[in-house]
Amino acid sequence: MVKHETYNFSVNDVSAVYAGPGGKLWELLMGEHIHVGGVEQTDVLARKVGLDNRKNLSILDICSALGGPARHLAEHYDANVVGLDITPEMIAEAKKRTEGKSYEKKIEYRLGSALDIPAHDASFDIIWGQDAWCYIRDKKRLIEECWRVLKPGGTLAFTDWIWGTKSVPKAESDYLMTFMVFPNMETFDGYTTLIETKGFRLTETVYLGKVFAVHVDQYVKKLQASKKAIVDGFGANAYTDAEKGLLAWQKAAHEDKVGLGLWIARKP
Ligand SMILES: C[S@@+](CC[C@H](N)C(=O)[O-])C[C@H]1O[C@@H](n2cnc3c(N)ncnc32)[C@H](O)[C@@H]1O
Numbered sequence: 639m640v641k642h643e644t645y646n647f648s649v650n651d652v653s654a655v656y657a658g659p660g661g662k663l664w665e666l667l668m669g670e671h672i673h674v675g676g677v678e679q680t681d682v683l684a685r686k687v688g689l690d691n692r693k694n695l696s697i698l699d700i701c702s703a704l705g706g707p708a709r710h711l712a713e714h715y716d717a718n719v720v721g722l723d724i725t726p727e728m729i730a731e732a733k734k735r736t737e738g739k740s741y742e743k744k745i746e747y748r749l750g751s752a753l754d755i756p757a758h759d760a761s762f763d764i765i766w767g768q769d770a771w772c773y774i775r776d777k778k779r780l781i782e783e784c785w786r787v788l789k790p791g792g793t794l795a796f797t798d799w800i801w802g803t804k805s806v807p808k809a810e811s812d813y814l815m816t817f818m819v820f821p822n823m824e825t826f827d828g829y830t831t832l833i834e835t836k837g838f839r840l841t842e843t844v845y846l847g848k849v850f851a852v853h854v855d856q857y858v859k860k861l862q863a864s865k866k867a868i869v870d871g872f873g874a875n876a877y878t879d880a881e882k883g884l885l886a887w888q889k890a891a892h893e894d895k896v897g898l899g900l901w902i903a904r905k906p
Contacts, residue, residue: 642801643808644775644822645815649724649751652773655819656703657727659872663880666864667857670735671706673769673797674846674853674898680707680768681714686842686902687764687795689715695763698722698787700752700780700796701770705732705745711766712744720762721747722755753779757787764788767796769898775821781832785905794838794903801825802847802894814890817883826899838903847897854891858884 655661664672671677684690693716699708702721711717723729729747736745750756752774765784774780784794801823806814815823824832826845833840861868861877861884868877890896 642822642825643811643815645812645820647775647819647821652819652821653725656725659876660819661703661725661728663868663872663876665704666868667860669706670704671710671768672703673707674850677706677710679797680710683766683768683795683797683900684711684715686900687793689717689764694718696720696761697764697766698755698757698762699766699768700755700784701767701773702732702747703728703770705736705747707766707768708732708745708747709736709739709741712741713739717744717764719745720757721745722750722752722757723747724749724751753783755783755787759786760789761787762789763792765792765794765796767798769797769799771796772799772818772820772823777822777824777829778832781836781838785836785838788905790905792905794833794901794905797846797898797900798829799823799850800829800897800899802890802897803845804894806890806895810886810890810895813883813886814896817879817886823896824899826897829899829901833901833903838905840901840903842900842902844900845897846900847891847894850896850898851888851891854884854888858888 695717697717697719699721702723708719708721712719729749732747
């Protein structure tokens with residue numbers, strides 16, 4: 639099995655991305671659902687966990703960012719959502735965007751770490767995550783925390799950016815990870831093993847490498863079409879760096895060196 643590097647990015651380094659221009663840039667490219675596939679992918683995951691048939695479930699969205707998924711789940715699936723994020727600016731912005739909405743009382747945003755979740759044991763029906771756990775260094779601890787706060791019979795459902803099936807030269811891996819400020823990424827099998835080892839029963843796993851590549855194409859196009867706005871708002875260097883980084887991710891995605899995975903599992 640290929641051993642992938644871990645990079646020395648701290649929680650503060652990651653948080654600084656989302657507290658500053660990085661968060662705004664990602665929203666510009668991806669929308670306020672900062673994950674591959676946008677709101678449609680949130681609906682896909684919602685249907686896979688049966689939210690279309692069950693009302694008032696409690697959901698913990700780990701790494702909730704601007705709260706796009708949290709608001710969608712509360713509004714369209716009548717879910718009670720806690721959004722957890724480590725970046726105060728993201729929590730503040732998510733709260734602002736939720737204020738005054740008819741479903742406002744169904745959402746609570748909590749500041750805190752995914753590795754030390756501020757929640758009681760067995761307090762959620764569903765643990766939810768979309769394209770963010772790649773920022774979390776200790777995936778084993780993360781899965782243990784998911785287990786702890788999930789009720790017996792509850793569901794773990796998430797997508798994440800992962801290594802693809804092809805090997806990646808070290809210099810390329812260093813650049814891809816440094817551009818994204820990812821401390822590490824899991825492999826598809828790596829997540830599957832972590833989940834099963836903890837005792838979850840997997841009900842579905844999907845490798846979405848091709849879907850990922852198509853979406854990265856769209857982000858590159860959007861970035862290039864927004865060049866003037868980005869240069870005006872964030873400076874010429876920010877644009878040049880973002881384009882170089884995204885082009886590298888686009889190439890890696892089409893070569894199946896990086897991809898996306900989906901996991902649904904039940905806590906017995
Ligand atoms: C890509 S965004 C998440 C997008 C969001 N899931 C969505 O679908 O809209 C990544 C988020 O993860 C948060 N984050 C990173 N590391 C974290 C940690 N250890 N604990 C909690 N949140 C973290 C960041 O602050 C940022 O808001």
